[in-house]
Amino acid sequence: MKKRLPTSTAGSLPKPAWLAEPEKLWSPWKLQGAELEDAKRDALRLSLQEQQHAGIDIVSDGEQTRQHFVTTFIEHLDGVDFAKRETVRIRNRYDASVPTVVGAVSRPKPVFVDDARFLRSQTDQPIKWALPGPMTMIDTLYDSHYKSREKLAWEFATLLNQEARELEAAGVDIIQFDEPAFNVFFDEVNDWGVATLERAIEGLKCETAVHICYGYGIKANTDWKKTLGSEWRQYEETFPRLQASSIDIVSLECHNARVPMDLIELIRGKKVMVGAIDVANHGVESAEEVAATLRRALQFVEADKLYPCTNCGMAPLPRDVARGKLAALSAGAEIVRRELGA
Structure with missing residues (x-):
């Protein structure tokens, strides 16, 4: 019988300090060549083991082999020149x-695909793989060729x-597209x-x-959240579509978000990955806090x-901290499973 309330992570997990500088986005690798490739696989194994140890049901690579979820x-x-750089405003929040x-x-x-095949060889559990979505990709580039956000998005979608x-052929069970840009560019989301x-x-x-969120727990994102008022209703713009x-x-x-839980009603009929762990602080949730979030979601x-x-x-x-949060997610889900009689 398939487990009820299967747990997973939204994407990245911290990298070990011997692979890249900890607690930093776009952290440079500490090794190179064949040593780096070996180290990435070791980190992927370790990330998998930590998810399993915490009781996570749908496991991932923890994005151990990539510097950043988009780039x-x-x-x-x-068609993309990394030596030719331009400064752009990312999601109307910060310059990069x-x-x-x-x-x-x-x-x-x-x-x-090789990394996914490797992960598949390491576990019989369902695996999820994250890819950047087309709109979030175009928001992380300067386009001097197509000169059309829509046209470039269609190219990336292909x-x-x-x-x-x-990835599907390599044995991935769930493919997730990360689209934080969906919380910003509402007209474009609905148009194309x-x-x-x-x-x-x-x-x-x-x-x-x-996956649509309010971003990593970095200063640019937490500052932006402070401007959003007492209710974050961005999902209302995109959920109907x-x-x-x-x-x-x-x-x-x-x-810990100011997202009204009843907005989930707008995607009734879909499966919903409910974020029950706050990634923007170092406090580890209690199992009961996680359970409380899940109970509220179960109304919708x-x-x-x-x-x-x-x-x-x-x-x-x-x-x-990440290990503690994963364990809390599993423990909170287990409380609610028992309450459901599962």
């Missing part, structure tokens, strides 16, 4: 130096679909953002998910469609 995929594409699209984009070879099909996401999942038989889409699962931020989503999760990735957190 590592882009690095492997043709980003690579430039200089020609037609293409994917000369698979990006994460490349993501190629990668996703090969969800449509490009549908292009990215075209032809897939495995489950598909979209997602509810009508063919995406199977919607992943959202809940715990059926128990067989509720997937307890983290609010976002945990790459910037200390490893012991």
Whole structure:
């Protein structure tokens, strides 16, 4: 029998200090060449083991082999020049130096498929793989070729679909597209953002998910959240379109967020990855705090469609904090399972 309330993480987990500088996004690797490749695999094994030890049901690679959830995929594409940098505003929140699209984009070879195959060989549990969504990819670049956000998003959606099909063939059970940009560019989401996401999942038989959050616990994001008022209603703008889409699962931020829980009603019928772990602070939730978030969510989503999760990735957190949070997620889900008589 399939386990009820299966737990998972939204994406990244902290990297070991021997692989990259801890508690930092875009942290440079500490090794190179064959040593680096070996170290990445060791970190992936370790990340898997820590998820299993914490009782996580749907496991991932913890994004151990990538520096960043968006740019590592882009690095492997043709048509993008990483030496030619421009400063752009990321999601209207902070400035970053980003690579430039200089020609037609293409994917000369698979990006994460070998890593996914390796993860598959290490466990019999369901595995989830995160990819950047088309809109979030275009928001992390300077485009001097297409000069159209929509056109570039459609191009990226085609490349993501190629990668996703090969990830599915490698044994991935859930492919998740990270779209934090969906919480910012509402008109574009509804005009073409969800449509490009549908292009990215075209032809897939495995489950598909979209993850929409308020970002890592970095200062630019926490400062932005302070400007959003007493209720964060951004999901209200995009959920109706997602509810009508063919995406199977919607992943959202809940715990310690000012997101009204009843907005989940707008995606009724979808499976929902409910963020029950706050990644923006170092405090470790109690199992009861996690359970309380899940109980509130159960007013708006059926128990067989509720997937307890983290609010976002945990790459910037200390490893012991992340381990504690994973254990709390599992323990809280178990409390609610018992209450449901599962």
